[in-house]
Amino acid sequence: MMVCLILLLALPISSFALKANTQNIQDHNLKAVYLFRFAFLTTWGAFAPSNQKFNFCSEASSDISNTLRALINKKPAQATFIPYSSISDIQPNSCHVIYLSTQDPIMIKQFQTSQPHALLVGDGESFIHSGGMIAFIKINNRIKPLISLKHIAPTGLSLRSQLLSVSNIANDEGSL
Structure with a gap:
């Protein structure tokens, strides 16, 4: 499982994700890397971008957005x-x-209706309870994805085993 996490995060993040202390990765940097990798760890089928470029939508000004934009x-x-x-x-x-x-x-x-084949990602179990698909949670002081397969199913997308193996899967009610 640890090998999968290392492979998942194998993007060159050092230039923007690490602070002076290389063991101190800020949460928003790790979340941005996860967000980027989610697109490549999803089977899009008929909903794959025709130009091979994925569109990442995020609020205009947040630490996660700024890091994602830089990536x-x-x-x-x-x-x-x-x-x-x-x-x-x-x-x-x-x-x-x-x-x-x-x-x-x-x-x-509203986002599900407007973007029916998009992955909706947020923070915390309450995001899953509210209808979100993937939430960032902290377990043992580490960021992990919490995935609601029930909320992803209507999109027609599927997540690859590499992502599922490093994630927690929510039960039908949306909790761990």
């Missing part, structure tokens, strides 16, 4: 960053991975 700027052939202030800023069906800071079930449902 995407280093990989322009693979991805595009789309910042938003509200859901109306995003064209329907334009995002592949969306990071949300809200845990409001109404807002999450």
